[in-house]
Amino acid sequence: MARYLSKTMPFISSTDNTLNMGADFGIKEVKEIASFMAESTGVPYDRAPVSFMKRRLSYIFRKHNIRNSGTLKEMLASEEYREKLAYDYPVEVTDMFRDPGFWRYLRSLLKCLGTNDTINVWFPDVVSGGEVFSFLILAKELGINDSFKIICQHPSAGRLEEIRKGILPLKDIQLGSSNYVRTAGKGVFEDYYSTRDNVFVFEPSLLKNVQTVCGHFLSMPPPGNAGIVMFRNKMLYLDKEFSAKSMEKLCDALLPGGIIAIGPRERMPDVVAVKLECVDDKEKVFRKHGFEIVWGNEQ
Amino acid sequence: MNSSKRYKAVIIGGSAGSFSVVSKILSKLDPAFPIPVIICMHRLKHVRSGLVEALNLRSKIKVMEPYDKERIGENRAYLAPSNYHLFIEFDNTFHLSTEAALNHSRPAIDYTFSSAAYTYRDKALGIILTGANKDGAKGLKDIHDKNGTTIIQDPASCDIDTMTKAALKLFEPDHVMTPEMIADYLNQLAV
Numbered sequence: 001m002a003r004y005l006s007k008t009m010p011f012i013s014s015t016d017n018t019l020n021m022g023a024d025f026g027i028k029e030v031k032e033i034a035s036f037m038a039e040s041t042g043v044p045y046d047r048a049p050v051s052f053m054k055r056r057l058s059y060i061f062r063k064h065n066i067r068n069s070g071t072l073k074e075m076l077a078s079e080e081y082r083e084k085l086a087y088d089y090p091v092e093v094t095d096m097f098r099d100p101g102f103w104r105y106l107r108s109l110l111k112c113l114g115t116n117d118t119i120n121v122w123f124p125d126v127v128s129g130g131e132v133f134s135f136l137i138l139a140k141e142l143g144i145n146d147s148f149k150i151i152c153q154h155p156s157a158g159r160l161e162e163i164r165k166g167i168l169p170l171k172d173i174q175l176g177s178s179n180y181v182r183t184a185g186k187g188v189f190e191d192y193y194s195t196r197d198n199v200f201v202f203e204p205s206l207l208k209n210v211q212t213v214c215g216h217f218l219s220m221p222p223p224g225n226a227g228i229v230m231f232r233n234k235m236l237y238l239d240k241e242f243s244a245k246s247m248e249k250l251c252d253a254l255l256p257g258g259i260i261a262i263g264p265r266e267r268m269p270d271v272v273a274v275k276l277e278c279v280d281d282k283e284k285v286f287r288k289h290g291f292e293i294v295w296g297n298e299q
Numbered sequence: 300m301n302s303s304k305r306y307k308a309v310i311i312g313g314s315a316g317s318f319s320v321v322s323k324i325l326s327k328l329d330p331a332f333p334i335p336v337i338i339c340m341h342r343l344k345h346v347r348s349g350l351v352e353a354l355n356l357r358s359k360i361k362v363m364e365p366y367d368k369e370r371i372g373e374n375r376a377y378l379a380p381s382n383y384h385l386f387i388e389f390d391n392t393f394h395l396s397t398e399a400a401l402n403h404s405r406p407a408i409d410y411t412f413s414s415a416a417y418t419y420r421d422k423a424l425g426i427i428l429t430g431a432n433k434d435g436a437k438g439l440k441d442i443h444d445k446n447g448t449t450i451i452q453d454p455a456s457c458d459i460d461t462m463t464k465a466a467l468k469l470f471e472p473d474h475v476m477t478p479e480m481i482a483d484y485l486n487q488l489a490v
Contacts, residue, residue, distance in 0.1 A: 027389065049368075049394045051386050051414055091398050098382070100345060171399075175344070182345055233397050236367050243368075264347065265380050265395050267366050 030054045033069050040076040043086060043155045043216050047242035056089060063088060086156035090127045092169070093233060096176030097134045099264060102232075102283040103183040107138055109259065109285075112296030119148050119227035119293065124217035124250060125234050126152045129163040129202070130176070133192075135230070136206045141186045145209065151223050153213040160212040166202035168193075173200060218246060222253035227293045229254055232284075233263035244269035251275055256290020306334050306448075307422040308371065308387070309485065310415045312408035312439070314341040314430025316458025318353070320478045321428065325358035325376060327482035329489045332360055334424075336376040337387070339411040341404050341430070344382040351378050367395040379406035386414040402434035412438025416445045423447035424488075426481060430462030440469045450474045450481060 025033075027050055034046035034053045045053070064084070066072050075081040097103050113119070123132055132152055139145040152163050162169075173193075180189040193200045213223045229250050235243040247260075251272045254260055260276070262268060262284045268276065276286040287295075313321060317340055325336070342350055354362045354376070362376040371377070371391050379385035383395040384406050394414075401407035408427075412435060415423045425442040427435045429452060443449045449472040454460035456477045466472065476484065 049386075049388055051388050051394055051418075052396065055398075091396065093397055095382075099347070101347070179345065236395055236397065240368055263367075263397075265364070265366050265383060267368070 025054050025057060027054070029069075030057060033057060033072065036069075036073060037076065037085070040073075041082050041085065041155070042219050044218065044238075044242060045089065047239050048237050049239060052237060060085065060089060083156060083158060086154075087158045090125075090154075090156075091237060092128045093130055095179065096130045096168075097179035097183045097185075098130070098232075099283065100179050100182035102261065102264070102285070103134060103138060103179075105280050105283050105285060106135075106261070107142065107183075109279075109295055110139065110142055110144065113144070113147065114294035114296060116147075118146075120151055120224050121148050121228040121230065122151045122153070122223065122226035122250075122253065123230045124153050125231070126154055126163065127159055129166065129168050131230055131232065132163055132210070133166070133168060133202050133206065136202075136210075137180075137185065137187075137192055138183075140206060145206070148209060148228075150210045151213060151226070152210060153215065153217050153220075153223065155214065155216045157214050160214055164207065164210060164212055166193075166204060166207050168200045168202065218249060222249070224253075225255045225258075226250075226253050227255050227258045229258070229260040232261050233266065235262060235266045240269075244271050247272040251288065254288045255292045256288055257293035257295070259285055259287050261285050305422060306424045306488065307391075307419040308335045308337050308415060309424045309426065310337045310339070310412055310442070311426045311428065312339045312412060312430075312435040312462075313428030314404075314408070314432060314434065314459075314462055316429040317341075318350070320452065322354055322357050323478050324482045324485070325354060325360065325362065327479075327486070328359045329486050330359045331374065332485065332489045333373045334485075334488065335371050335373060336360070337371075337379075337385070337411065337415065338362075338376060339379040339385055339406050339408045339435075341406075341408070341434070342381050344405065347381045350381075354378065365393040365395075367393065369393050379411060381406075384410045386410060387418045389418055391418075402432060404432075404434050408435035409438035413441040416441035416447060419445075419447065421446035424450070426450040426452070427463060427466050428452045428478075429457035429459055431459040432461060433465040435462055436465035436469050439466050439472075443470045443472065448473050450476055450484070452481070453477050 030053050037045040177189045193202045247269050264284050279285050279287045351362055351364050360376055364380045365377045386394040388394045412425050423442045425439045427439050451463050451466050451472045453475050454463045
């Protein structure tokens with residue numbers, strides 16, 4: 001480890017590596033650096049596809065102006081830097097109502113929710129509020145927003161603070177707006193947010209049932225049984241083995257009859273698929289066997 | 300002429316006007332063409348279906364949109380899915396990503412070319428086609444710099460030549476070809 005962490009990287013200005021592909025990291029170096037980051041933080045930075053780790057480390061070194069891995073090691077001793085890393089490392093998903101077909105399908109499911117109990121909706125790895133706010137708008141327009149407790153979890157306290165405040169650093173609000181129209185939203189998308197200091201701030205009343213949990217979901221017990229788990233496009237950034245391990249944990253936390261959503265180009269690991277029924281193959285929505293949560297006229 | 304065993308993949312990038320060119324190339328391929336063909340085309344973010352079906356109408360090899368972590372197989376063409384970047388992993392699988400758009404594009408051709416360059420090095424064959432922005436030029440240069448083979452569609456045969464001219468400004472490719480020549484060249488690799 002020390003051999004790699006003391007080595008100076010021949011790194012990398014934004015002009016000579018504009019594609020941010022991490023060209024100057026070898027595979028072994030990438031794995032060793034990511035492993036050290038994981039040991040220092042408890043966040044499994046080392047359980048991602050290698051090309052992603054390579055690219056992302058390149059991005060972090062440039063963004064944080066780090067010129068060698070020894071410096072990174074020193075910085076990781078600081079709690080403040082560990083938070084900065086947890087904030088900056090993950091990929092933001094800022095599109096609101098990404099995949100309108102998914103949100104239309106979710107609306108059709110929520111419409112026929114057959115229970116009066118409050119249902120936990122768990123976002124186990126939520127980097128930014130795009131999907132959370134999309135869910136809240138959908139529930140509000142159905143008049144059932146008080147039926148849900150929204151639990152947002154992430155290792156970065158800063159990310160969670162932004163969600164609690166309804167902040168979304170959207171680069172392109174137009175995309176969210178057009179997606180909302182394609183989702184067949186009932187209202188006017190622009191009524192749900194205001195613009196302040198170059199960020200978009202969502203209507204505070206939407207957020208009243210949102211709770212946050214700081215920490216990585218695999219290193220902590222689940223925050224209660226969930227009726228809905230939103231894990232869309234999250235396995236993209238986990239290796240195959242860790243994807244399966246993650247999905248097992250999420251599935252175990254899901255109530256019988258509850259649903260879990262993954263990204264449309266992700267595959268449910270076999271070890272978990274046997275416990276679930278695929279209710280929409282195109283949008284990759286799965287339902288856990290059993291009937292504690294009932295949808296529509298089933299049972 | 301290089302044998303088909305030399306190349307691990309053919310990587311094609313295109314934007315405006317490239318659908319008909321890609322479709323023509325795929326329609327002229329030998330049905331037994333063994334080398335995986337990886338296609339990254341600019342496409343609408345919110346339209347997930349239709350393009351792969353349209354390419355399959357004329358293609359001589361099966362065209363599919365890969366899932367994340369899917370193994371790359373022979374005698375197949377793979378189209379980058381809408382709203383995902385398409386990378387090639389070192390274990391010869393695909394890695395999809397929702398990282399920020401590059402060159403206003405997701406999928407970005409630069410990313411696919413560049414990851415192919417790092418994974419396949421001199422065993423990558425990159426082809427850039429007609430298009431209206433510069434995406435793909437730097438990535439194709441990465442293939443060139445790793446001693447892979449590069450083909451640029453003859454700008455005179457492009458609907459819009461911005462993309463091909465951007466690549467030509469960066470480096471000297473191995474070949475400048477019309478779509479018909481590209482198809483013939485690929486088929487000779489399969490002999």
